[in-house]
Amino acid sequence: AQRVTQPEKLLSVFKGAPVELKCNYSYSGSPELFWYVQYSRQRLQLLLRHISRESIKGFTADLNKGETSFHLKKPFAQEEDSAMYYCALSAIAAGNKLTFGGGTRVLVKP
Amino acid sequence: GAVVSQHPSWVICKSGTSVKIECRSLDFQATTMFWYRQFPKQSLMLMATSNEGSKATYEQGVEKDKFLINHASLTLSTLTVTSAHPEDSSFYICSARIDTYNEQFFGPGTRLTVL
Numbered sequence: 001a002q003r004v005t006q007p008e009k010l011l012s013v014f015k016g017a018p019v020e021l022k023c024n025y026s027y028s029g030s031p032e033l034f035w036y037v038q039y040s041r042q043r044l045q046l047l048l049r050h051i052s053r054e055s056i057k058g059f060t061a062d063l064n065k066g067e068t069s070f071h072l073k074k075p076f077a078q079e080e081d082s083a084m085y086y087c088a089l090s091a092i093a094a095g096n097k098l099t100f101g102g103g104t105r106v107l108v109k110p
Numbered sequence: 111g112a113v114v115s116q117h118p119s120w121v122i123c124k125s126g127t128s129v130k131i132e133c134r135s136l137d138f139q140a141t142t143m144f145w146y147r148q149f150p151k152q153s154l155m156l157m158a159t160s161n162e163g164s165k166a167t168y169e170q171g172v173e174k175d176k177f178l179i180n181h182a183s184l185t186l187s188t189l190t191v192t193s194a195h196p197e198d199s200s201f202y203i204c205s206a207r208i209d210t211y212n213e214q215f216f217g218p219g220t221r222l223t224v225l
Contacts, residue, residue: 032212095159096212
């Protein structure tokens with residue numbers, strides 16, 4: 001079974017400070033990991049995925065298979081980063097359906 | 111591109127009635143769509159995978175006779191909540207997948223309130 005854990009329900013940081021959202025997963029095979037973001041009153045949208053290995057809106061995430069983690073990081077948080085962030089996992093063996101973590105709410109204070 | 115719409119955006123109904131929610135991929139075709147349920151301040155829980163031209167695959171614990179899914183075309187999937195009860199009140203979200211990229215695009219959600 002696949003499982004995604006986001007230990008922090010809320011992260012509050014000041015503008016310009018670094019922010020790191022933790023994500024740990026459990027899956028015996030080779031998963032694909034994603035970060036989705038949901039801004040206030042907007043739909044869920046893809047932020048980044050591990051296979052693309054790119055930085056989106058200043059965010060990066062590295063898949064660490066040894067620690068089964070996919071933490072999301074940004075060195076300098078901005079107020080517009082305030083949103084709900086979900087880590088998700090999919091696997092070919094499971095029909096590529098997404099399993100979401102519980103979500104982390106990020107609040108960036110001015 | 112890759113826009114998914116849902117209709118209605120919100121609905122209020124009486125207990126015992128049935129409610130149909132539509133999910134459309136507006137500018138692409140999707141052989142696979144997904145239906146999720148989201149309770150307040152909680153994450154998305156997958157209810158079922160909707161496959162065009164075949165029966166939906168339901169997650170464990172989801173009543174298939176309660177939540178009827180029809181994926182009649184490559185751009186439309188519908189979720190019908192039959193004999194709705196107050197405990198069915200929730201936010202229902204669909205997504206449509208572009209298989210080539212294994213990427214899901216999400217609809218804006220439908221808020222169902224059963225009185």
